[in-house]
Amino acid sequence: MTTTQIDPAVVEAKAGVAFGALIGAVTAGTIYLGERLGLYRAMAGAGPLTSAELAGRTGLHERWLREWLRGQAAATLLDYRGNDTYELVPEAALVLADEENPASAIGAFSAVPSVMGLFERLEGPFHTGIGLTYDDDGPAVAEMVDRMFGPWNRTALISEALPKVDGAIARLEAGVKVADVGCGAAAAIIALAKAFPKSEFHGYDNSRFALERAAKHLAEAGVTNVTIHNSDTDPLPATPTFDLVFCLDCLHDMNRPDLAAAAIRKAITPDGTWFIADIESSENFEENFQNPLAPMLYGSSIMLCMSSSSCTPDGLALGTVGLPEPKMRELVLNAGFGKLERVPGLVHPMNAYYQARL
């Protein structure tokens, strides 16, 4: 009989990793509170502050703020400046206090408690194989997605991405018809509609909560060149209509992205361009494993992406890293497109960008 030798150093290392995850989860909760309570916004541009000064700025309780400030400094989100003073440096403010720049990350924390609550419902899918839709747990996921992707969609999409997509800006300026399939709360097309008033924009999604947010954003923006469609009841037209089609971080979430790609093939004009953003990944786990974001990608997959992609028995269950470039090419070419290429020079820490043509 062999006995397993336990190496105490490895036990310690594994416990360190496990508690590191717990540190992340708890810190995510305190970031959520910081955003809800307006603390990052109150600290932005203020220089080093004591808890009493922050209490003065926010009307909140000094003792609770002191505990929060110390935790945030320990997590290195705030910079500790000595004498019980804490600073949100301008770089951190871009990440935590401003949702109108591409480095903004705060939206990802906007619904942390509700979205983490999804885990309570995810034992079932491990037995049945059938996941939850984006809407199954209420509006929290739609809020998180909107606020997580909105900053990039409202800023860098127009200033950095589209100038690199062949002819996109000239077409948009001249006036074309554009579809955003899996548009979520429509941040991208509303921003595009403002920037390119001669073009006409159509958003498609099947999440009731995302569509409700889209309708609200649309009313606030006051643009008249955007129409939002529920893709389940009002799908893409089956005749060539759109000169540009967008799919921003959504194909891997769909139960049948193959059917969505086939519908896009029918709806795009002969010289149209399909611009796709999806997660940068590899077909090989051994390569994905090297990605520092991998634990989050596989975890979010269970929480949202693979869950949504397997919400029907015929769902492809792709998962967050389910569309690496070769699979994306297969999906797009099988739908009848002639070519798929990377958008030259467009890079992002998490996403790959493609343009497809007939």
Ligand SMILES: C[S@@+](CC[C@H](N)C(=O)[O-])C[C@H]1O[C@@H](n2cnc3c(N)ncnc32)[C@H](O)[C@@H]1O
């Ligand atoms: C990660 S979100 C991205 C949303 C948006 N493109 C953005 O950048 O904010 C994925 C979107 O795909 C939508 N989606 C998932 N399955 C879908 C389906 N079968 N048909 C239409 N939309 C779908 C979800 O409702 C969700 O809004």
